[in-house]
Amino acid sequence: MKSNDACRLPWMPPPAVDVEALPAGKWWDSVRAAPLVGERALELLGDDTGAVIQDKYGTLYWFIEVGSAESWRLRQVRVLTELTDERTYLGVPPTSRTEGPGTHWRVPLSADHYLTDAFKLWEALAEADRAELGPVPQGRRTCYRCELPTDEPVIVDVQHGGSGAGRTIYACPRHTGTYQRDAVAEAAARRRALDQGRTR
Template sequence: MESTMTSRTLPWKPPPSGGVEPLPVGSHWDAVRVAQPVGERALQHLGAESGAVIQDTYGTLYWLVAVGSARSWNLRQVRVLTALVDEVTYLGVPSADWREGPRPHWRVPLGPGRYLTDAQRLWEALAAADHAELGPRVEGRQLCHRCQLPTDEPVIVGEEHGGSLGGGITYACPRHARDYPPSDAEALVTALRRAREGAGA
């Protein structure tokens, strides 16, 4: 009954009760996919300002936003799902009455007055969550200290001491950054600056 009532207030029809249906993004909405640690903190920042949010079986969160409103975003652990010229992307959308995991469900229920999230407000919450969870943003590709693979989303996790330049910065990919103890972000940024100044000396 609730799913039917919800569908009457939306420009698209959620799947029938008790199911999940792959729906194309970029038609009525785009989706912002966020890894769980950053997503959970963003939910806290947004509070009642959040629109409906889907959570999948892995804990990943998906916000629905207006089509085209988030295409230029560049945040760690965040991917915008939208329509492409030569590719169709689908998102598994649960019925409106699925509100508990571990199956895909509405973490923030879909309903009248709670549908799309304001893109600017979501970006602000995600940017704050990104910084809080992953520390200062570093531009460019770095090598993860743990898995020894290059990452385009490096996280500063420590300061290396010694060496001809008097030290450097230890980086990790977002997946392995959580394995390191929390660090003082400002102190690490200062260390990075010292390393750069030393390299140019």
């Protein structure tokens, strides 16, 4: 006998005892957000969120209508959909798995929580991106750590020079959390700037 949710929803995960890889772009597209941005977006959405999966790393996945997020460009956010030459899969847990550890439904799938409105999700993720990662630099930048160019640069430090503007340090999303500021160098730069101000 089917539950009320199963009768009212256009899609339900197939019965399974473990996480199952299902193709994006068939019933839904999925939006994947890194933990820092995803958590803030989930908070901003509140009751407007649809079902959300959380994997063992804390990454969050929303379901949206197929084709509704084709032009998105946000840091630490990816849209999983069917591509022309390949298929993308999402690990979907059984509907009964609503707690970790491991992949589980952070917001359980139900008639009230299925697809998230793509525009509202984009707004929440864009606000979360700005709040958690700061202003969006224009153009590609080189990551301080891996020394590779990134289209998703995050400003991790602005080093003030005693006589000039100093320099900005960028990181790719993967290395954003690994940068450690040099407190001694920062204090010395501030001191130089103060001394220069006094002597002008």
